Amino acid sequence: MARLECNVISYVLQRAVDITVVIPSVTIPESLEGPDKRPSHVIKEKYPVLYLLHGMGNNHATWCSYSNIEMFAEERNIAVVMLSGENKFYRTVPGGDDYYRFVEEELPEFITSMFPVSPLPEHTYIAGLSMGGAGALMHGIGNPDKFCAIGAFSAAIHEDKNEWGVPDSNEWGLPDPRKAVEQAIEEGKKIPRIYSACGENDTLYQDNLSFKEFLSERNVDITWVPAAGFGHEWRFWNEQVEAFLDWIPRSDGYGALGKRKI
Template sequence: MAVFQIEYRSEILDLEYPVNVIYPDLSRVDKPDDTDIPVLYLLHGMSGNHNSWLKRTRLERLVRTTNLIIVLPNVNNAWYTNTQYGYRYFDALTEELPKVLQRFFPNMSKKREKTFIAGLSMGGYGAYKIALETNRFSHAASLSGALSFDGMLTESLDNLAYWEGIFGPIHQFQEQAMPLLESAELSDKKTKFLAWCGEQDYLFHQNNLAVEKLAEKGIEIDYSTSPGTHDWYYWEKEIETVLKWLPVGFKPEERLS
């Protein structure tokens, strides 16, 4: 595998923007001359960044014989949104970043059926939001995603200024605790969705509720649960499930030499 650490000038964010890219090892994949390589945008959670998946998991090793480009972007703690304080992370990721990457990696597919997105916790929310609102991803997966804010955002919430800086007046979330329902209204219903959450995770109730409510909007989710908490130990295991679910010919690590 090759891991590229890229920093480019983002016109949308007006700053130097970092992103990591895992590129297939051409000596190990079945189609080394492929000019239409599938791509997975893999999103981090709160307090993480573009290095989190590489530092906390064996992701690079897992995909070493899979013909798949993995893009690891960074939004700090901005929830993959266009924030109230002017940083348009949603636009930067959905409009600018794909164009920049296409110049670096012309073999990266532009086709929807070969473009995927996934994330954990805050990144699970981001993956669903981006997939629902752009209709550019054939598959979207969430691991322990913050898919609903039900019971989370209250007047007594710590650091209220932060949350309002991201989403706006807090009362809007008390009235609408699941902004993904609004995102679902923009969906063409063609994307396939997967979600997993640990049964001891503090977001377990929110995942159950979100799956139910999104189904009412016509968003069917392949949802599974198992014993687990909000922890990298479980996300490292479940990312294998995501990779097996994607149509990329993923080969589990135990088969590798």
């Protein structure tokens, strides 16, 4: 596995942003087969990619620090991109940072031009935990033509009865993706498949359950995973990101190879 940490000047945010990119590469077992043997995972195709968003107070490196995402990605031949989104919920902050545009436009533009990563929507996924789960829902539902599937783990969402995303609509300013769903349905857009998981001991459990019921009532393809015994914690998110990677629909050539031994 190749892990690259990049410090990139953003034309949208007008400052440097830290990004971690994980790209499948030669494993030790493959290297021991000899220098003249081409690794079986190398084919003439760009890698599918998961844009993986962190939670409140975390940064681009936290997923790699607290989970086995590198191992999971290498086993499944998929690239993973993680950025530092600060505490901005990956959205446009009135009078401030436009993280929404950065995630939607500049980040994939940089990644697909610099790394062997597919730009095709059918090979592109987005997921995240807590604040990142809310961000994944906002971007995946708001731009259904760009993503194949969405993963939301313990998503920090809230039913906002006023304007979507108004900071004072609730204590933490949690976003409500319901309006994005309604808009997509009204415009006749197909919402990507959604994988939603939350621990039953999590304070966000009822909000996530309510959102799952909202989606089911509108015939949105939603896989719901409630988990007894878990709260808002990394052991749960580590399990769920692996489950999500096994759940996502794969149409790329690497997916057909199955899991690699590392």
